[in-house]
Amino acid sequence: MQNRASLIVVLGTGGTIAGTAPSAADDSAYTAAQLSIAELLAAVPELASVPIESEQVAQVDSKDMSHAIWQALARRVAHHTARAEVSGVVITHGTDTLEETAYFLQRVLAPAKPVVLTGAMRPATSARADGPGNLRDAVRVALASGRVGRAGVVAVLAGQVHGARQVRKAHPTRLDAFDSGEAGPLGVVQGDGVSWRSDPADHAPAEAPCSAALSFDVARWPRVEIVVSHAGAGGAMVQALVGDGVQGLVVAATGNGTVHQALEAALRAAQAQGVAVRRSVRSGDGRVSGPGAAGLPGAGDLSPVKARIDLMLALMPSMPA
Numbered sequence: 001m002q003n004r005a006s007l008i009v010v011l012g013t014g015g016t017i018a019g020t021a022p023s024a025a026d027d028s029a030y031t032a033a034q035l036s037i038a039e040l041l042a043a044v045p046e047l048a049s050v051p052i053e054s055e056q057v058a059q060v061d062s063k064d065m066s067h068a069i070w071q072a073l074a075r076r077v078a079h080h081t082a083r084a085e086v087s088g089v090v091i092t093h094g095t096d097t098l099e100e101t102a103y104f105l106q107r108v109l110a111p112a113k114p115v116v117l118t119g120a121m122r123p124a125t126s127a128r129a130d131g132p133g134n135l136r137d138a139v140r141v142a143l144a145s146g147r148v149g150r151a152g153v154v155a156v157l158a159g160q161v162h163g164a165r166q167v168r169k170a171h172p173t174r175l176d177a178f179d180s181g182e183a184g185p186l187g188v189v190q191g192d193g194v195s196w197r198s199d200p201a202d203h204a205p206a207e208a209p210c211s212a213a214l215s216f217d218v219a220r221w222p223r224v225e226i227v228v229s230h231a232g233a234g235g236a237m238v239q240a241l242v243g244d245g246v247q248g249l250v251v252a253a254t255g256n257g258t259v260h261q262a263l264e265a266a267l268r269a270a271q272a273q274g275v276a277v278r279r280s281v282r283s284g285d286g287r288v289s290g291p292g293a294a295g296l297p298g299a300g301d302l303s304p305v306k307a308r309i310d311l312m313l314a315l316m317p318s319m320p321a
């Protein structure tokens, strides 16, 4: 449905986009999460004419992203997207776990308005900072999406729009570090608008929101960990995790979902003890389609980190006590 509201809410969570270095020549030795969201917005003069409200939800290097911040962020996004005057929400975020937060918010909220995550590969103090341009593009995408009634969580970086399910950080340093794998981006930022390449519905199944994560005590969120199948893999890590009370395990499997026999035996033993197990593939693209380790369910096209979120939400009681 077309949205005539024009207010954009920008939520800050930290990251390199808010990072500072001692010198403008320094693009790598910097401290993430230093500048406030108000300071980031002040560095983008093109946004001066756009009605914007901002709020600092967190201030972290996103390698340290926590479930508690995810819950607080999801609550703020839910609050703002429910306001009639709000057209969309933009979130500034570190790039390291941006893809996880994007997928988490999509699964928990399935928002009926655009929610756009953005970040930067260079700190705000860099003479060649990419953050201001990405923030400008993110606001433009939120406005353009609202105008044509496109909703849901996307990521906007280096001029491309990526869906929450597909987006991934594919390079540690390049300015265009993000892609959507073989699905390709949803669109490309062009001037004030977006040249859309496909519809979010073509990229992701419509899934009901797992809204329990908005209220369920974070300390009791199901514990789900990731193990990797590799040459010489064994079962010791799985056994240790089961002994430590893990409730779900995602294995980043080889090939089309195959698992080293020693690891597979440990995963089957864990499953027999009530631990939920999912197989995703470690190769980056494609989906688990072969029988692989039959009886250990596949995670479809989800990457290991997104399969972890999916399983954690699936294990969360839907009616929190």
Ligand code: SIN
Pocket (backbone or CB within 6 Å): 014, 015, 016, 017, 032, 060, 061, 062, 063, 093, 094, 095, 096, 097, 119, 120, 121, 122
């Ligand atoms: C972070 O993820 O917070 C640091 C790295 C980045 O934003 O590029």
